[in-house]
Amino acid sequence: MNKKGQGVQFNWIFIVIAGVFVLMFFLGFLVKYMDIQDSKQNAQYGWDFKNHILGLKSTEQYSNFSAPRFKINYDCENIIINGDQGFSMPYSIFMEEIDSGEILFWVEEYHKGFLVDRVVFISDASKKYYFDEEYRSNIPPNIRLVSSASNADVVVSSDPLKVVDERDRKEIFVNNGMIEFVDDGERFLYDNDFFIYGAAFSNSEIFKCTQDDLEERFDILSELYISKISYLSSSQSASCTPLYNTLRNALTFSLTAAEIKSSNDNLINYGCEVVF
Amino acid sequence: MKRGQLQIQESIFVLFVFFIILVIGMVVFYQMEFRSIERMRKENEDVTFYYLISYVPAMPEVVCSEKGIVEECIDLVKARAFASYDNDYYRKIFGNRKIILNADGEKIELYDFEPSKYSAERIISTPVSVYNPRDKSYTIGKLEVHDYEN
Numbered sequence: 196m197n198k199k200g201q202g203v204q205f206n207w208i209f210i211v212i213a214g215v216f217v218l219m220f221f222l223g224f225l226v227k228y229m230d231i232q233d234s235k236q237n238a239q240y241g242w243d244f245k246n247h248i249l250g251l252k253s254t255e256q257y258s259n260f261s262a263p264r265f266k267i268n269y270d271c272e273n274i275i276i277n278g279d280q281g282f283s284m285p286y287s288i289f290m291e292e293i294d295s296g297e298i299l300f301w302v303e304e305y306h307k308g309f310l311v312d313r314v315v316f317i318s319d320a321s322k323k324y325y326f327d328e329e330y331r332s333n334i335p336p337n338i339r340l341v342s343s344a345s346n347a348d349v350v351v352s353s354d355p356l357k358v359v360d361e362r363d364r365k366e367i368f369v370n371n372g373m374i375e376f377v378d379d380g381e382r383f384l385y386d387n388d389f390f391i392y393g394a395a396f397s398n399s400e401i402f403k404c405t406q407d408d409l410e411e412r413f414d415i416l417s418e419l420y421i422s423k424i425s426y427l428s429s430s431q432s433a434s435c436t437p438l439y440n441t442l443r444n445a446l447t448f449s450l451t452a453a454e455i456k457s458s459n460d461n462l463i464n465y466g467c468e469v470v471f
Numbered sequence: 472m473k474r475g476q477l478q479i480q481e482s483i484f485v486l487f488v489f490f491i492i493l494v495i496g497m498v499v500f501y502q503m504e505f506r507s508i509e510r511m512r513k514e515n516e517d518v519t520f521y522y523l524i525s526y527v528p529a530m531p532e533v534v535c536s537e538k539g540i541v542e543e544c545i546d547l548v549k550a551r552a553f554a555s556y557d558n559d560y561y562r563k564i565f566g567n568r569k570i571i572l573n574a575d576g577e578k579i580e581l582y583d584f585e586p587s588k589y590s591a592e593r594i595i596s597t598p599v600s601v602y603n604p605r606d607k608s609y610t611i612g613k614l615e616v617h618d619y620e621n
């Protein structure tokens with residue numbers, strides 16, 4: 196090959212190598228740019244989601260949230276959007292993994308003698324729920340209820356014939372003060388129907404940590420009410436003191452919700468200021 | 472030096488300058504992107520901050536209730552008890568903020584986590600109805616939420 200020919204060949208090799216570098220550079224830039232845009236969008240969904248929950252928590256209510264389809268995971272402390280952005284979520288929530296653009300929210304008060312918290316139930320709005328008749332009255336209209344267990348994505352029943360561990364749906368068996376997640380066999384005691392709805396909206400892991408969180412909140416509020424009792428018993432008539440002591444004991448020893456409530460309600464019958 | 476070699480060196484130099492300009496452009500672009508992400512974070516934190524002013528008076532820790540039924544006011548005795556309660560539980564909810572209730576000439580710090588260093592402080596406030604169970608009276612109080620920016 197003559198020298199001129201070698202020069203032309205070298206030029207082409209040089210152009211190809213330089214071209215590959217430029218192309219890789221632009222492709223790398225494009226991929227990174229798309230990653231940033233996705234992260235920005237996930238962050239925005241996360242913030243919207245978090246603020247939506249905070250906005251709802253002031254009162255009992257329900258609402259729906261629409262966005263392009265996205266995936267939400269919750270690990271009891273953070274929500275994770277599309278497996279990317281994590282946002283701390285320091286509120287009591289019942290939910291499990293959601294992969295949808297239409298999400299429903301339901302805020303329900305949890306009482307154990309007194310208001311403990313307003314808990315947020317979150318689910319895919321397209322999910323169909325079957326509840327036994329006795330549990331249907333409290334459910335808000337944005338939740339899709341079906342009358343037959345065979346059409347449901349989630350079945351909550353006290354009838355063992357309706358929860359037969361079908362793989363394509365989630366089943367919750369309610370029996371003798373016990374909630375059982377049929378899929379993994381986890382069982383939990385419950386003292387309020389509120390937790391039956393919690394089980395329908397969450398998995399056993401989330402259910403347990405939300406139940407624990409509510410227990411912690413109950414303990415904090417009990418302490419606050421015991422302080423209030425000390426203040427009130429010193430400012431009310433002496434005849435109120437035994438009644439306040441009864442309520443203090445009910446709170447100190449975490450008696451049942453009914454006992455706590457009746458000890459409080461009893462105060463008004465004797466002209467004493469109620470605690471909650 | 473031969474003419475061909477000179478041409479190649481010139482081309483390499485042009486490519487080098489081209490890449491330098493490209494890198495500068497990318498750095499500027501990413502900085503703008505990160506600024507826009509930071510702006511977005513701040514805007515959303517603002518929304519959270521404004522939501523708190525309606526969330527705090529409705530919290531079970533301070534809200535009035537009678538026989539389990541919640542009323543739209545703050546219970547002064549509960550607020551005092553809550554102020555003296557030191558628990559990390561609320562740190563994850565309120566973060567670097569301070570929440571003050573001014574009622575009956577009294578200043579009650581419901582929550583206080585003022586960082587040692589901050590660049591700015593913002594305050595929002597709202598009037599609230601305050602109930603004193605001692606004499607069963609209602610007064611108008613002011614609830615303040617202080618937000619500290621780093």
